[in-house]
Amino acid sequence: MIDIDNVTKVFGAGDAAFTALSEVSVTIAENEFFTLLGPSGCGKTTLLRLIAGFEPPTAGAIRLGGRDITRLPPNQRPVNTVFQSYALFPHMSVAQNIAFGLEMLGKPKAEVKSTVDDMLRLVRMEAMRDRRTSEISGGQQQRVALARALAPHPEVLLLDEPLSALDLKLRKEMQIELKRLQSETGITFVFVTHDQEEALTMSDRVAVMSAGEILQVGPPRDIYERPAERFVANFIGESNFLNADLAGDSVTLAAGGTFPVRRPDGVRDGKVSVLVRPEHITLGGAGDTLRSTIENVVYSGEATVAHMVLPTGEPIKARLSNAPQGDGALPGAGSQVTIGLAPGAITVLRD
Amino acid sequence: MAETGGYLPGALEAEAEKADTRNRWLLSLPAVIIIICFAAGPLLVMVLYSFLTPGDYGNVKWEFSLEGWMNTIVQRDIFDDTLMWADAHISIFWRSFSLSVITTVLTLIFGLPTAWFIATQPPGRRELWLFLVTVPFWSNLLVRTIAIQELIRNEGVINLVLLKLGVIDAPIQMMFTDFAIGFGMTYVYLPLMVLPIYAAVDKLDFRLVEAAHDLYASRWTAFRRVILPLIKPGIIAGSILVFIPSLGAYVTPRVLGGGKNLMFGNLIELQFGAGRNWPLGAALSLMLMTAVMIALIYYVRVTSRDRADG
Ligand SMILES: Nc1ncnc2c1ncn2[C@@H]1O[C@H](COP(=O)(O)OP(=O)(O)OP(=O)(O)O)[C@@H](O)[C@H]1O
Ligand SMILES: [Mg+2]
Numbered sequence A: 001m002i003d004i005d006n007v008t009k010v011f012g013a014g015d016a017a018f019t020a021l022s023e024v025s026v027t028i029a030e031n032e033f034f035t036l037l038g039p040s041g042c043g044k045t046t047l048l049r050l051i052a053g054f055e056p057p058t059a060g061a062i063r064l065g066g067r068d069i070t071r072l073p074p075n076q077r078p079v080n081t082v083f084q085s086y087a088l089f090p091h092m093s094v095a096q097n098i099a100f101g102l103e104m105l106g107k108p109k110a111e112v113k114s115t116v117d118d119m120l121r122l123v124r125m126e127a128m129r130d131r132r133t134s135e136i137s138g139g140q141q142q143r144v145a146l147a148r149a150l151a152p153h154p155e156v157l158l159l160d161e162p163l164s165a166l167d168l169k170l171r172k173e174m175q176i177e178l179k180r181l182q183s184e185t186g187i188t189f190v191f192v193t194h195d196q197e198e199a200l201t202m203s204d205r206v207a208v209m210s211a212g213e214i215l216q217v218g219p220p221r222d223i224y225e226r227p228a229e230r231f232v233a234n235f236i237g238e239s240n241f242l243n244a245d246l247a248g249d250s251v252t253l254a255a256g257g258t259f260p261v262r263r264p265d266g267v268r269d270g271k272v273s274v275l276v277r278p279e280h281i282t283l284g285g286a287g288d289t290l291r292s293t294i295e296n297v298v299y300s301g302e303a304t305v306a307h308m309v310l311p312t313g314e315p316i317k318a319r320l321s322n323a324p325q326g327d328g329a330l331p332g333a334g335s336q337v338t339i340g341l342a343p344g345a346i347t348v349l350r351d
Numbered sequence B: 001m002a003e004t005g006g007y008l009p010g011a012l013e014a015e016a017e018k019a020d021t022r023n024r025w026l027l028s029l030p031a032v033i034i035i036i037c038f039a040a041g042p043l044l045v046m047v048l049y050s051f052l053t054p055g056d057y058g059n060v061k062w063e064f065s066l067e068g069w070m071n072t073i074v075q076r077d078i079f080d081d082t083l084m085w086a087d088a089h090i091s092i093f094w095r096s097f098s099l100s101v102i103t104t105v106l107t108l109i110f111g112l113p114t115a116w117f118i119a120t121q122p123p124g125r126r127e128l129w130l131f132l133v134t135v136p137f138w139s140n141l142l143v144r145t146i147a148i149q150e151l152i153r154n155e156g157v158i159n160l161v162l163l164k165l166g167v168i169d170a171p172i173q174m175m176f177t178d179f180a181i182g183f184g185m186t187y188v189y190l191p192l193m194v195l196p197i198y199a200a201v202d203k204l205d206f207r208l209v210e211a212a213h214d215l216y217a218s219r220w221t222a223f224r225r226v227i228l229p230l231i232k233p234g235i236i237a238g239s240i241l242v243f244i245p246s247l248g249a250y251v252t253p254r255v256l257g258g259g260k261n262l263m264f265g266n267l268i269e270l271q272f273g274a275g276r277n278w279p280l281g282a283a284l285s286l287m288l289m290t291a292v293m294i295a296l297i298y299y300v301r302v303t304s305r306d307r308a309d310g
Helices: A044-052 A094-104 A109-122 A138-150 A168-185 A196-202 A220-225 A230-235 B002-050 B067-073 B087-119 B123-138 B141-152 B157-165 B178-203 B206-214 B219-247 B251-256 B264-272 B278-309
Strands: A002-011 A018-028 A033-037 A059-064 A079-082 A156-160 A188-193 A205-210 A213-218 A240-247 A250-253 A258-260 A270-276 A281-283 A290-300 A303-309 A315-321 A336-341 A346-348 B074-076 B083-085
Touching: A002 A044, A018 A044, A018 A059, A018 A213, A033 A044, A033 A196, A044 A079, A044 A156, A044 A188, A079 A138, A079 B206, A094 A109, A094 A138, A109 A138, A138 A156, A138 A168, A168 A196, A188 A196, A196 A220, A205 A220, A205 A230, A213 A220, A213 A230, A230 A270, A240 A315, A240 A346, A250 A270, A281 A315, A303 A336, B002 B067, B002 B278, B067 B074, B067 B087, B067 B278, B087 B123, B087 B178, B087 B219, B087 B264, B123 B178, B141 B157, B141 B178, B141 B251, B178 B219, B178 B251, B206 B219, B219 B278, B251 B264, B264 B278
Parallel strands: A033 A188, A033 A205, A079 A156, A156 A188
Antiparallel strands: A002 A018, A002 A059, A205 A213, A240 A250, A240 A270, A250 A258, A270 A346, A281 A336, A290 A303, A290 A336, A303 A315, B074 B083
């Protein structure tokens, strides 16, 4: 269990001071697949570096399994890192890189060799074992970095965008492989990614970060379906934001129509913005009350997206699954349609 | 159609390549001329002179002789013409070699931490430190050497301070010893060690050091297993840069070693001066050059092997 307790990290001092993390608190369970998701520069790598011990926090504490490791040097933490830049040793072969951590731990030669062989097989690099790291591709380097960090079997594995350099097919395979590894080895994974789909499909829980803060932590389904803030909703998936009035357990949209909602904590009655996912909107159903005007229709393979405006001038888009051999008979631009919202489609945001 | 299409670009390429080679030769022509006139030329003169007979008042007589080369390591008894080892020369060779090795080791011991310190300073301050390290280069070698003499002579600063503090009763004789020469050469050649190591440390990717720590390496192990192999080219370059001029050093041993403790450079100078034995001087110079070449070849082989496997 990793306990990050009110951690702040400030780089520089005086006028040049920059707060990369401000009062971040989160607890990561043992053997959890925990993902940090957020835009570039939001502090994901910084948080990993604090857990690994490369930087001390400016304030706050980090505990691992109850033990305070805030001041422990990196070589004494049972934590390994897959670096964003790989950081493979250029003067060593692939196999020597993977063996490094094991040798440092003083493992017997035979064990080192068999673990290295296992790791090479795992990342499918057996054929490259004696290559130098400058003689393999970016994706292969990334796999070696992964094998090197896994080999000593740490309690916690920190992965800083470990799959970003892989092509789609290999990435999918490695995602499954990583997930399997994580559940089999009992290692806690703290995973950083830019890719929201990767975050949602792989993680037990996701933390969405922005500008040095964790905005929301929760299982993928919660994050996607009940984002607490506009930033989270916007960052993950496609969103429509509409103005509404909250009264008790229902909202009345500015564009008309009253719907029951789940009321989040700490939101008072009155003007709010609400989220509606485009795939939760239907068009032209019987009994629909909301009216809108179609601006354009975009076909995108498995779905068609209709961009519309409500009478209030608010833009709204609907994502409609394409039926087999459908005639695509959506009304053209300028037509009036009625909109239906699936039950529970409206999420009240906190901002 | 397909055939000519394939053939034509090939011919053009070959043509372009030829022109390219020609241009490169033309561009390097001035350099080649300079090398021939000012490096190869004098060298040939030296080779020639080493096989001639010494003139009575210096210079050479145009008579073929192997005496110059022979005299580098053996000498002829003036009375009965028997040959024996030139002990004086051999001890000078040995002193030159061992003092050069010691100088190289000492500059490495002092230079590595210095270079490391400078390379890990914030970028703005590095220039200042580099400038300070190279400041001695701006002044004349002789002046610097005399400054060292002021430090270590019997009435010099070090002895005065030690006497005042009561650490010693009588001045320590440091001038005109091998210690003085080693001390002086270490001081003089230190920048030549610092600069290449600085360049290597500057290029070092410190994320690799973090990776080593992450994989349970202590500071010392990270240094030995990751840092040292990566800055090795800088260390070797620095060692060569110090070792070679040390071997031929002339001013420093002359001033600090007095006339007693000669080194290779002084021995050569002697032959062209008071010794009036130019062929021997030429032969000694060529010997020194050969030693330097061997050191350089070793360097090239070590570094190219590194590039291939290390
Ligand atoms: N050593 C440092 N000194 C000063 N600022 C730093 C330092 N390291 C990081 N920062 C700043 O802290 C912020 C967070 O950086 P961090 O590397 O954690 O971002 P990230 O979320 O990992 O981004 P990315 O997705 O692009 O990797 C950035 O604005 C960065 O400029
Ligand atoms: Mg990052």
